[in-house]
Amino acid sequence: MRKVIKVLFTMILMIGSLAGTVSPIFAEDKPAVTVSSSFLYDMVDNLAGDFVTIEMIIPTGEDPHLYEARPQDLQKIKAADLVLYHGLHFEGKMADILEPIGIAVTENFDPSEVGVMDNDSGMAVDPHFWFDIHLYQEATIRASEALIELVPDHKDEILQNLEDYRLKLEDLDKEVKEKIASIPEDSRYLITPHDAFNYFSRAYGIPVRAPQGVTTDSEVSNKDIDDTVDFIVEKQIKAIFAESTTDPARMEKLKEACAAKGFEVEVIRGEGQELFSDSLAPEGQEGDKYIEMVRHNVDLIVDNLK
Template identity: 45%
Template sequence: MKNISLLLSALFLITGIAGCSNGNDSDASSDDGRIDVAVTTTFLDDMVEIIDGNADAFDTELIIPAGEDPHVYQPKASNLKTIVDSDLLFYQGLNFEGRMADVLTDGIPVAEDFDSSVLETQEEGETDPHFWFNIELYKQAMTIVENELSAAAPEHEEAFQSNLDNYFDELDALDAYVRERISEIPAESRILITPHDAFGYLSTAYDLDVHAPQGFSTESEVSNNMISRTADIIMEQNIKAIFVETTTNPDQMKRLEEIVSSRGGTVNVVGSSKDALYSDSLGEAGEPGDTYIGMYRHNIDTIVENLK
């Protein structure tokens, strides 16, 4: 955002890098003529890469690294410079990047204009930001991104639309795969327990019952009462497995396992480095979840193999 707000200018002064954001600076655009795009999350990074394809019209900079928790990520000075130097800035919105809100005001929030009727909410009115587990909502977000990229590089609009259409075919195949795999789990065993409430859209789309001791954000409090209530569900429903997430502390699930054990029950904690669920971030390069489709297939395969 070449004309970023006064707030960012103040932040640069505070961090000692004032002056780096000059729109005429040689670092402010790619030397090869590509358009500079900043994205907050790995999901958005994957979207831009898919849409851009072989056109290679954009130089994309990821702000929150793979494996980091966007709910609690604190922007660094280098991130602020990336934001200022960008021609386009995409962020997810719905308070997903909660601690970055003040520095994203000039960006494009891909989820803010979704129809409120399709968004998951809690009784307190808080909106669930984890829309990417609803494949149809993910398509809507990608369409928003494609429209903005086409406006920035209209000479590639036809290629971008073709890339998007082809990818939507892959997403339709993914949806069919998910439905087929979940059908392998007996109806009474389709109960997913994770550290925080990130899988509500998955629940609605594929008829899973989801529970978590923590709310939509990993910043929310985890009370002893919520831990105990979750343990009650495990015991009452005779749940075989509970799942760790790649961006959360595994101790929470281990604590649940200990409580269940103390009550005479057993439950398996699924969460080694290779089978933890991806929730708030895609995986690092080379991991099975380093793309959106790879992430989704990994999660579903892991859930099905441990609950069926």
């Protein structure tokens, strides 16, 4: 499939070259930035939203681990003056397209900060860095550098926006620590569908378990499910959480398996009651900005585990 995508991308480039331009996607009076995800859309908007036009590839609510580029996405890439993406294998099936032409906001990360033990008992790269607010700040710095290079006349404004955003993120980090600490220690366990919250666990002292690995295209073994069920029952965890980009039926199966062992656990799911992991909320809904998304997740966790 990756070969097919690369061939398609090459064809788009050839067509664009022959025609002189690709269909107008961006505003003509501002440099064009294409980002891979809703997280980066919000990041760029905070840093340089007044100075660039932004297009996003992976729609909000879709699973980025499984997403495959479409012709319109390739046009956005072709038309862009700057392409920003996560890296760390987050974009999965689009990596072959993005890596040669884009800038990964995680490219300066210390490799020791992004490894995690996967369910297959090996070390895996975990792409979900935004759940550690300090790592997210590092990513904003790399994004700001790329944006300043794109629009150097607005360097001072972008640096000021970066500092203003940094202060908001520092306040958010303190808020999260206080709220998570309010959960009694014997109730402070987070169960999610896939292993997206390892950075959150490390930063805020809440153990996390999930039946699936760090990507949603990894296999879920019966042993992983059984181990998660045993953990829930042993720790008497009263609530487990669905995610906005995964099938909640997986958590219902955990609930049924716990009930078979004589323990009742509640699945937190439904509109406005799911954790955001791999995407922000659609525009206009709660959680459509990074800071609001973090608050939504933390409040949902605290309200149901406290």
